[in-house]
Amino acid sequence: MLPYNWMMAVAILLPVVAAVLVYIIRQYHARGVIVILAAIALIVNSILFLLHGKDTFSPANAQMWDMVVTVLDYLILLFYIYVGISLKNWLVLIFALTQIIPLAWFEFGMGGRAALANVSPTFVVDHLAIVMCLVISIVGSLICVFAIRYMYDHEHHLHLEKSRASRFLFWMVLFLGAMNGLVFANNLIYLYFFWEVTTLICFQLIAHDLTKEAIDNAARALWMNSIGGTALIIAMVILFAKGAPLSLDGILSGGVASAVLLLPVALLCFTGMIKAAQLPFQSWLLGAMVAPTPVSALLHSSTMVKAGVYLVLRLAPAYAGTRLSIMIALVGAFTFMAASGLAISQTTGKRVLAYSTIANLGLIIACAGINTPLAITAAILLIIFHAVSKGLLFLCAGTIEHIIWSREIEDMEGLAAKAPLVTVIFAIGVLSMFLPPFGMLLGKWMALESASTIPLAAWLFVIASAATIVFWAKWLGRFLQVLPKLGAKIESLSLSYTVPLWLLVLGIFGVGIGVASVYTGLVQNAVADVVTSGQALAVQGWGLTVNGYSAVSSTANFAVGNYPVWPLFIVFAIAVLIPFIFVAIKPGELRPVYLCGEQAGGTDTDEWYSTADVKTKVQLGGYYFQGVLGEAALNPWTYTLSIVLMVIMFAVALLAMGGAL
Amino acid sequence: MNAWIIAIVTVIVAPFIGGFLAGIDRRITARLQGRFGPPILQPFYDFFKLLGKSKIAASRLQLMWIYAYLVLMITALLFLVLRLDILLMMFILGFAGVCFALGGFSSKSPYSHLGANRELMQMLAYEPVLLLLALGVYAQNGSFLISQIYASPTPLISRLWPIFIALLVILTIKLRKSPFDLATSHHAHQELIKGIMTEYSGPYYALIELTEWYEIVLLLGIVSLFVANPLWVGIVIALAAYLLELFVDNVTARMTVGWMVRFVWAVGITLCILNLIWFWVFAAIKGVS
Numbered sequence: 001m002l003p004y005n006w007m008m009a010v011a012i013l014l015p016v017v018a019a020v021l022v023y024i025i026r027q028y029h030a031r032g033v034i035v036i037l038a039a040i041a042l043i044v045n046s047i048l049f050l051l052h053g054k055d056t057f058s059p060a061n062a063q064m065w066d067m068v069v070t071v072l073d074y075l076i077l078l079f080y081i082y083v084g085i086s087l088k089n090w091l092v093l094i095f096a097l098t099q100i101i102p103l104a105w106f107e108f109g110m111g112g113r114a115a116l117a118n119v120s121p122t123f124v125v126d127h128l129a130i131v132m133c134l135v136i137s138i139v140g141s142l143i144c145v146f147a148i149r150y151m152y153d154h155e156h157h158l159h160l161e162k163s164r165a166s167r168f169l170f171w172m173v174l175f176l177g178a179m180n181g182l183v184f185a186n187n188l189i190y191l192y193f194f195w196e197v198t199t200l201i202c203f204q205l206i207a208h209d210l211t212k213e214a215i216d217n218a219a220r221a222l223w224m225n226s227i228g229g230t231a232l233i234i235a236m237v238i239l240f241a242k243g244a245p246l247s248l249d250g251i252l253s254g255g256v257a258s259a260v261l262l263l264p265v266a267l268l269c270f271t272g273m274i275k276a277a278q279l280p281f282q283s284w285l286l287g288a289m290v291a292p293t294p295v296s297a298l299l300h301s302s303t304m305v306k307a308g309v310y311l312v313l314r315l316a317p318a319y320a321g322t323r324l325s326i327m328i329a330l331v332g333a334f335t336f337m338a339a340s341g342l343a344i345s346q347t348t349g350k351r352v353l354a355y356s357t358i359a360n361l362g363l364i365i366a367c368a369g370i371n372t373p374l375a376i377t378a379a380i381l382l383i384i385f386h387a388v389s390k391g392l393l394f395l396c397a398g399t400i401e402h403i404i405w406s407r408e409i410e411d412m413e414g415l416a417a418k419a420p421l422v423t424v425i426f427a428i429g430v431l432s433m434f435l436p437p438f439g440m441l442l443g444k445w446m447a448l449e450s451a452s453t454i455p456l457a458a459w460l461f462v463i464a465s466a467a468t469i470v471f472w473a474k475w476l477g478r479f480l481q482v483l484p485k486l487g488a489k490i491e492s493l494s495l496s497y498t499v500p501l502w503l504l505v506l507g508i509f510g511v512g513i514g515v516a517s518v519y520t521g522l523v524q525n526a527v528a529d530v531v532t533s534g535q536a537l538a539v540q541g542w543g544l545t546v547n548g549y550s551a552v553s554s555t556a557n558f559a560v561g562n563y564p565v566w567p568l569f570i571v572f573a574i575a576v577l578i579p580f581i582f583v584a585i586k587p588g589e590l591r592p593v594y595l596c597g598e599q600a601g602g603t604d605t606d607e608w609y610s611t612a613d614v615k616t617k618v619q620l621g622g623y624y625f626q627g628v629l630g631e632a633a634l635n636p637w638t639y640t641l642s643i644v645l646m647v648i649m650f651a652v653a654l655l656a657m658g659g660a661l
Numbered sequence: 662m663n664a665w666i667i668a669i670v671t672v673i674v675a676p677f678i679g680g681f682l683a684g685i686d687r688r689i690t691a692r693l694q695g696r697f698g699p700p701i702l703q704p705f706y707d708f709f710k711l712l713g714k715s716k717i718a719a720s721r722l723q724l725m726w727i728y729a730y731l732v733l734m735i736t737a738l739l740f741l742v743l744r745l746d747i748l749l750m751m752f753i754l755g756f757a758g759v760c761f762a763l764g765g766f767s768s769k770s771p772y773s774h775l776g777a778n779r780e781l782m783q784m785l786a787y788e789p790v791l792l793l794l795a796l797g798v799y800a801q802n803g804s805f806l807i808s809q810i811y812a813s814p815t816p817l818i819s820r821l822w823p824i825f826i827a828l829l830v831i832l833t834i835k836l837r838k839s840p841f842d843l844a845t846s847h848h849a850h851q852e853l854i855k856g857i858m859t860e861y862s863g864p865y866y867a868l869i870e871l872t873e874w875y876e877i878v879l880l881l882g883i884v885s886l887f888v889a890n891p892l893w894v895g896i897v898i899a900l901a902a903y904l905l906e907l908f909v910d911n912v913t914a915r916m917t918v919g920w921m922v923r924f925v926w927a928v929g930i931t932l933c934i935l936n937l938i939w940f941w942v943f944a945a946i947k948g949v950s
Binding site: 452459473564590593606 | 718720721729732736746748752753765766773781782785788792805919930934
């Protein structure tokens with residue numbers, strides 16, 4: 001096995017090297033090979049981390065690395081100032097200044113730098129971090145492989161004179177290293193640094209196409225996440241002023257944070273919530289959808305936004321049992337509900353995916369807020385399942401975009417006939433998002449079974465669940481509206497598309513069927529990193545059982561719930577695969593649809609005789625309910641309520657602090 | 662081994678009960694409308710006649726989804742009789758509904774498209790109530806397992822009667838009765854034709870009939886859970902609820918989709934949540950004292 005410092009280097013520094021190589025080498029195939037090799041190295045390395053288990057790490061020449069981090073921190077912030085001035089975007093400028101001034105004052109004026117240098121260890125790689133590392137390295141790498149060919153087609157379609165794909169892949173590959181660093185970081189200044197690097201890469205990649213819309217939306221993502229960065233710095237300042245350690249394990253070492261420290265904890269959670277695009281900060285993620293689709297898959301669904309929920313989850317022990325915990329649950333649950341409702345009204349595929357992502361991140365944050373062993377287990381399982389399923393769906397959306405050159409749901413009508421392969425993969429992705437036996441539903445089921453301590457959150461979950469059914473089913477439904485024909489030709493796609501797609505499909509079934517092993521081998525330990533009291537889930541036979549842990553009857557010794565995993569997969573196989581294989585239909589058995597006897601021809605046409613016997617094409621339109629559920633109708637409410645929830649969240653932390661002083 | 666026998670017996674017997682209830686439905690409805698009505702066994706005659714018809718379809722896709730619809734409906738019923746997790750049962754029932762809607766989407770048929778969209782709106786209306794029902798069961802029993810409902814000496818209805826009323830509203834939607842026979846209807850409606858089922862015929866249509874019979878048994882089974890001890894009282898209540906649905910069907914006119922969603926959310930969900938709030942407050946008081 002590799003020495004541990006080498007493993008850390010591969011996780012964080014290898015992507016940097018690979019990114020530089022990708023940037024220099026501008027030949028399509030050579031570049032592709034480097035990305036693939038880096039992907040393999042990262043995947044193997046993440047498995048080594050899993051085998052190695054929990055550990056800590058401080059770099060050998062710490063002073064040098066501290067200096068590097070400091071210099072890069074200020075360079076990044078100076079770049080934000082430059083962006084703010086050159087784009088004349090005052091919000092970017094203001095929130096860059098609110099970071100750089102307090103940071104400089106804190107590090108050099110207050111003497112925070114010495115305190116930060118004393119933090120040991122620099123990195124803590126516990127099981128929760130390993131879960132994140134696996135997600136980043138495996139799903140993230142597959143998305144980077146997908147991007148190789150995607151960017152080629154993307155630029156071909158745009159008729160670019162000079163390829164900018166090198167620049168694109170540079171940021172994508174670099175991002176993997178930054179994410180690994182972020183989840184391993186223990187020292188708050190390292191956390192802040194990697195946090196800022198992901199924000200920077202997010203800005204660069206959203207702006208990649210350099211259209212006005214892309215630059216505007218990139219700037220919005222930048223200033224919103226800069227608010228998060230500012231909150232992180234303020235949290236550091238308060239921690240330092242109160243004499244608390246400037247590291248995550250330091251904050252968490254004493255169990256529930258003392259009332260004085262609840263405010264910095266709330267600020268750190270707030271930083272995470274902005275990164276996870278929780279309401280009212282959802283607009284940056286929606287705007288980010290203008291970026292090429294691999295960006296959305298990598299940053300805005302599978303990994304970067306997960307950093308936000310990761311931080312909230314990481315801090316769960318510090319706010320366990322406090323009112324802050326309840327407020328975090330409500331912010332998440334409200335986001336889950338509102339974003340699911342808004343998704344119904346979206347006519348663009350990627351925006352549906354974006355809202356669904358925001359909603360699921362809300363669910364995970366709500367689970368962290370519920371803060372029972374079962375809820376934490378649900379949260380960690382959801383992080384894994386969501387990364388795989390949503391990564392797949394975004395890659396599908398990208399592939400579809402390159403088949404029909406549109407992102408509109410209405411243009412996807414009848415795609416089952418035009419692109420049967422992608423339709424099947426897309427259908428698996430969609431079903432895996434909200435239906436049994438797949439993992440996301442398992443997570444949601446566990447979330448609901450754990451939510452009894454915060455009933456309001458449970459009710460919001462319930463309404464969100466219903467909305468989830470509607471927006472997924474009606475979108476998938478548009479794919480299926482085909483003429484009565486047999487033997488659709490399977491589309492041919494580049495391996496760079498199909499290999500990541502099929503591997504992710506395999507992943508969905510792998511983690512779904514093997515959820516018991518995923519739980520015992522991986523998630524159980526990660527849960528123990530967050531909550532120590534009791535083990536909520538037990539593997540029993542072919543399924544999972546929720547133990548008799550209940551707020552209602554403390555004497556309960558019976559199981560609370562039961563989820564028969566394998567029987568459900570067998571049912572799924574019977575329900576979907578057997579008809580798929582065995583339902584034979586002969587061409588002569590097909591008939592055109594019923595059009596009141598006015599059908600103008602046989603099965604090959606969808607025309608009918610309208611007024612004055614004019615041949616008219618049947619036109620179907622999806623339902624979007626924009627009058628009731630559209631952004632214009634709902635946003636005044638969602639913004640008001642979510643801002644109120646955030647304000648109460650801080651009020652709760654401030655009151656606790658005030659009460660303690 | 663015992664579970665296997667229960668499962669097999671359920672799969673075989675349930676359609677007979679469902680078909681028989683459907684026959685009673687047609688007879689009573691006819692009498693309420695001043696007609697004589699068909700024999701009680703008419704649904705079975707229809708079923709076998711449909712099986713003998715030639716196979717005709719509008720696409721291959723739509724057939725896949727209705728097989729899934731049948732299999733998942735049976736699975737949900739098995740969850741009930743094997744007394745497993747009620748929350749998960751609701752999700753499986755939801756999956757069955759999704760499959761049916763996707764079957765409706767799987768052809769370029771305007772009537773089927775309209776019906777499928779309305780089916781989804783119906784799900785938007787009833788799904789929260791079914792899930793809140795499961796939360797109510799947990800609030801009372803401290804467990805989501807149906808076996809605990811049977812083990813508990815207190816019947817659900819004694820504390821969950823508001824949720825029970827909401828369930829009756831949902832039953833009207835699920836049984837496709839007026840005023841909520843929106844996605845498809847047992848009676849002819851000109852603008853709807855047969856809604857989501859328009860494009861099914863012959864043996865495939867028989868498959869949907871069969872699924873509906875399973876569904877009737879499942880839904881009445883859920884109603885009977887409210888008085889699980891002794892079970893016969895629960896069954897009587899379930900049959901009474903079924904009769905009530907028939908009367909409601911015949912004395913009301915069909916409403917619009919928007920009205921349905923608003924009504925169910927305003928009445929059904931509110932009832933459920935008030936019920937759960939009561940539990941919460943009750944638990945809080947008990948905790949203090």
